[in-house]
Amino acid sequence: MINESFGVVREVVVLALLFVGALFLLLAGVGVVRMPDVFTRMSAATKAATLGTLCMLCAVAVYFNDFGVTVRSMLVVAFVFMTAPVAAHQIGRAAYFIGVELWSGTRLDELRGRYDAETHVLNSHTTKNNSASDETHDTD
Amino acid sequence: MSGFLWNILLALAWVGLNGEFTNGNFIVGFALGFLILFFARRGTDGRTGAPGYGRKVWQVTGLLLFFIKKLIVANVRVAYDVLTPGYRMRPGILAVPLDARTDLEITLLANLITLTPGTLSLDVSNDRRTLYIHAMYADDPEAVKLSIKHGFERRILEVLR
Numbered sequence: 001m002i003n004e005s006f007g008v009v010r011e012v013v014v015l016a017l018l019f020v021g022a023l024f025l026l027l028a029g030v031g032v033v034r035m036p037d038v039f040t041r042m043s044a045a046t047k048a049a050t051l052g053t054l055c056m057l058c059a060v061a062v063y064f065n066d067f068g069v070t071v072r073s074m075l076v077v078a079f080v081f082m083t084a085p086v087a088a089h090q091i092g093r094a095a096y097f098i099g100v101e102l103w104s105g106t107r108l109d110e111l112r113g114r115y116d117a118e119t120h121v122l123n124s125h126t127t128k129n130n131s132a133s134d135e136t137h138d139t140d
Numbered sequence: 141m142s143g144f145l146w147n148i149l150l151a152l153a154w155v156g157l158n159g160e161f162t163n164g165n166f167i168v169g170f171a172l173g174f175l176i177l178f179f180a181r182r183g184t185d186g187r188t189g190a191p192g193y194g195r196k197v198w199q200v201t202g203l204l205l206f207f208i209k210k211l212i213v214a215n216v217r218v219a220y221d222v223l224t225p226g227y228r229m230r231p232g233i234l235a236v237p238l239d240a241r242t243d244l245e246i247t248l249l250a251n252l253i254t255l256t257p258g259t260l261s262l263d264v265s266n267d268r269r270t271l272y273i274h275a276m277y278a279d280d281p282e283a284v285k286l287s288i289k290h291g292f293e294r295r296i297l298e299v300l301r
Binding site: 024027030031034035036037039042043044045046047048050051057065066068070081082084085086088089093098102103105106107108109110112118121 | 141159162163165166211212214215218219222223227229230231232233234235250251252254256257258259260261262265266273274276278295
């Protein structure tokens with residue numbers, strides 16, 4: 001009796017996790033189409049996808065309820081959570097550096113003019129040389 | 141960190157003594173190991189002044205729960221913007237002053253910021269004083285910076301120092 005009701009609860013948990021995971025993975029895909037520029041697109045795509053993957057792998061762990069499977073799915077989660085943000089960060093940084101335009105609704109850009117185009121050095125304050133080029137490089 | 145490794149070793153010892161590799165056994169072993177370490181290393185470490193194992197686990201759990209809460213709330217917010225017509229976001233690139241100093245602290249902070257939907261870390265200045273992030277909801281830039289400094293950064297420094 002107890003085992004039976006436990007089985008039902010487990011099934012409901014697995015179903016809920018699978019549904020939420022699939023939903024977020026779908027949202028990641030829709031987000032890539034809907035978002036206006038590369039930065040917001042990275043935001044929509046990577047995060048929803050990592051949360052979706054997390055839900056899916058939790059569902060796998062609960063469904064099999066086996067030590068080996070649990071450890072493996074938790075390791076996959078750990079690696080996805082360690083690597084996905086690094087990839088997103090690198091794509092975002094490269095996009096900014098080569099001058100991909102920001103969406104017209106972007107209201108603030110505190111990074112503008114702080115890169116040294118030759119040495120790739122990034123300053124924490126605007127330097128004199130770069131502030132002159134600020135006015136010519138307008139994102140709108 | 142070494143406390144956590146000891147905890148896993150104690151849990152494995154328990155699993156080995158039981159002879160059955162199951163989730164339940166591992167969890168019981170981990171809980172028992174935690175109790176042992178909690179009593180063995182309470183108070184502060186006399187040599188380094190680091191807080192005891194119980195306190196550390198409490199802080200890490202706090203950071204984890206805080207992160208999961210942020211992850212879900214922010215995901216729903218971005219999902220709403222993705223699904224409904226028009227854009228409610230006001231994106232901006234913000235310069236967040238850093239208190240984190242070491243590679244590990246900055247990497248962890250940047251990764252957690254990137255994992256939270258709506259914010260994306262772009263780069264760290266060469267003198268390690270400023271982290272540049274792209275935020276989708278920068279209606280109030282100062283408030284976003286403050287919430288990162290008092291939320292993620294404070295908790296990360298608590299855990300790592």
